[in-house]
Every structure is written in structure tokens, then in C-alpha cells.
Amino acid sequence: MTTxxxxxxxxxxxxxxxxxxxxxxxxxxxxxxxxARxxxxxxxxxxxxxxGERIARLTDPAVRLAxxxxxxxDVQLVSPSPSHYHYWADEETAxxxxxxxxxxxxxxxxxxxxxxxxLGLVPLQHPDLAVRALGHALEQGLLGVEVSSHAPGRELSDPAYEPLWARAEETGAIVFLHPFGCTLDERLDQWYLSNTVGQPTENAVALSHLIFSGVLDRHPDLKVVAAHGGGYLPxxxxxxxxxxxxRADAGAGCDHLPSSYLKRLYFDSLVHDPYVLRELVRVAGAGRVLLGSDFPFDMGxxxxxxxxxxxxxxxxxxxxVRGATATALLRKD
Incomplete structure (x- = not known):
């Protein structure tokens, strides 16, 4: 058998x-x-x-391959830097x-x-453009799209995103959930807490919206890959x-125990702690954890x-985790 x-x-x-x-x-x-704030x-x-030290690895394919x-x-799934989301942009610019x-x-x-x-991008701030943007990404030969944990005034549970989830499920497109920025704002403006605390928090919030709102019940074959091991949630x-x-209010939106949905999601392995990685594999299953490095940033x-x-x-x-699951996930029909 081929490895x-x-x-x-x-x-x-x-x-x-x-x-x-x-x-x-x-x-x-x-x-x-x-x-900046x-x-x-x-x-x-x-x-x-x-x-600046990483520009060549971020822009030059030959340097990346080396x-x-x-x-x-052997293989990277390459997504745009989250700094390119620009969710502030109007429809024409988006x-x-x-x-x-x-x-x-x-x-x-x-x-x-x-x-x-x-992977490509979709403008979450304009849900009416999202399906078109996903289609354009797939037309370019990309395997799906990268999204943040929220857009201004909208959570991922917003009904306006239902067409995007439906189309992603239908096409088998990957949705890579990678936060950019944290709504805790200036509370995290020291010691790089904006990243070390903010990113795992945003992951946990976004995934909770997908779970508790019933998005994963309505779209059971949706391929969501969560960066940073899914943050604090797993x-x-x-x-x-x-x-x-x-609580009746907590259980009103989804059909099953929240922990059961971890086995419907995918998570990268970037948790910076071997014991946390073991726990992630335990709760989600090895077939739902994928190698991830955040190449080439310093938090990777x-x-x-x-x-x-x-x-x-x-x-x-x-x-x-090393590659068997990802190889199947990235395979194009």
C-alpha cells in the first residue's frame, strides 16, 4: 500500500x-x-x-516548497492571510x-x-455574494473557502448564511474557519493576548454558533475545518x-448533545500542547484531526x-492526523 x-x-x-x-x-x-486598538x-x-522576515515564504512558491x-x-492546503478578509468593504469592493x-x-x-x-475567500459581510464567491473559488480549482468567526453584526448562525452552507455541502467544498480579530477588543491589547486568548475564544464562539443553532443538523455533510484545534471548545x-x-434555552436549537457534533467537524492539530492534542483526538476522533502548522507565522x-x-x-x-484523513478530504472528484 502507498503511504x-x-x-x-x-x-x-x-x-x-x-x-x-x-x-x-x-x-x-x-x-x-x-x-491596532x-x-x-x-x-x-x-x-x-x-x-518582513517571512515575506518570501508567504509569496514565493519555490521558497514555500523548500x-x-x-x-x-508533502502537501499544503494554502489559504489567504486572514488580513485579506476586509469585511468592512462595500459590495463592489468585496x-x-x-x-x-x-x-x-x-x-x-x-x-x-x-x-x-x-482555498479562496467569501465576503461574509455581504451574504448575498457568498454563494457566488464560493462558486468562483471552485471554478479556479480551489477546494473551498476560508472564513472568519463572524462578520460585523453577523454570527455564523445567521440565517442569511444558509445558502452558503447549503451550497458548500452540495459541492463538497471545505470551509476553513480561521478567526481574525477578537471582539473582546482592548481588554486583550497587551502581551499579545489578542492572539493567545482571542483566537481560541473566537473559535469556540463561532463553533458554538454552528452547533447550538442547528446549522450542523441542517447540513450534516458540511466540511468545516476549525483552525487552532477549535480553540477552547473541545x-x-x-x-x-x-x-x-x-436548560431549555440552551437545548432549543440543536438536536443532539453538543459534544456529538465534534465528530462532524474537522480540527487542525495546532494546539501547542501534546496533552491538549491527545484530548482533542479523544473527543473528536483521530479521523477528525488534521495536521496544521499556521505556516509560516510565528504563532505556528x-x-x-x-x-x-x-x-x-x-x-x-x-x-x-499526519495525512491519511486530509488526503481523503482534499481529494477532488
């Missing part, structure tokens, strides 16, 4: 053409100011040089953003189509189960395979 490749489902591409497109447009300055000045001073070889990664993002990501991956697969799902069983895993080995999983579970 499945090692697949990293959490890797990013930076698209300077997106930032050139939105430069100077109304709304950008306000969005940047919000991002959420992160705080110390984080911003570190972020600039950090990105880095993959160094890490023992359509230009998603089209350019989809086309540029596809072009980047075309340098090595056997090793680089891609290791604290017992509290959700308790609420569902004891420089050695994702080493991090996976540190969890001391069984051989079968290790192989599932």
Missing part, C-alpha cells in the same frame, strides 16, 4: 495585490485603527518585522477582493499543483453538554510533525 503524504491544512499566502486594491478606500483606515502598540511593533521539504511536509484573492491563490498553487492546494465541551441537558509550529509525535498517539491515530 499517504504528510498534509498541512493550515498554511497561508500573502497577496500584496489585495492590499494594493483596497489602499486608500473609505473604511480601510477605520478597520486598521480597530485592528485590539492588538496594542507592542504587538504591532513586533508584527511588522515578523512579517520550507515544506525541510519540515517533511467582489473585487474575493475574485482577486481566489485567482491569486490559485495562481500561487499552480506552481506545484500536486503539492499545493488552495476541551471544555462538557460545560456545553451540561447546559444542553439542563516550526516542526508540526515533531509536535504530533510529542502527543504519543497510537500508530493508527498518528497516521490519520
Amino acid at each position: 499517504p503524504p504528510t498534509v498541512d491544512v493550515h498554511a497561508h499566502v500573502l497577496l500584496p495585490e489585495i492590499e494594493a486594491l483596497v489602499a486608500g478606500l473609505p473604511g480601510l483606515a477605520e478597520a486598521k485603527d480597530l485592528d 485590539r492588538n496594542g502598540p507592542d504587538a504591532l511593533r513586533v508584527n511588522g518585522p515578523m512579517i 520550507a515544506m521539504d525541510d519540515r517533511g511536509v 467582489e473585487k477582493v474575493y475574485r482577486l484573492a481566489n485567482e491569486a491563490t490559485a495562481a500561487h498553487c499552480s506552481a506545484a499543483p500536486d503539492r499545493l492546494r488552495g 476541551t471544555h465541551i462538557g460545560r456545553s453538554d451540561h447546559a444542553w441537558t439542563t 509550529a516550526e516542526d508540526p510533525l515533531g509536535a504530533l509525535r510529542a502527543a504519543r498517539l497510537s500508530d493508527a491515530d498518528f497516521e490519520a
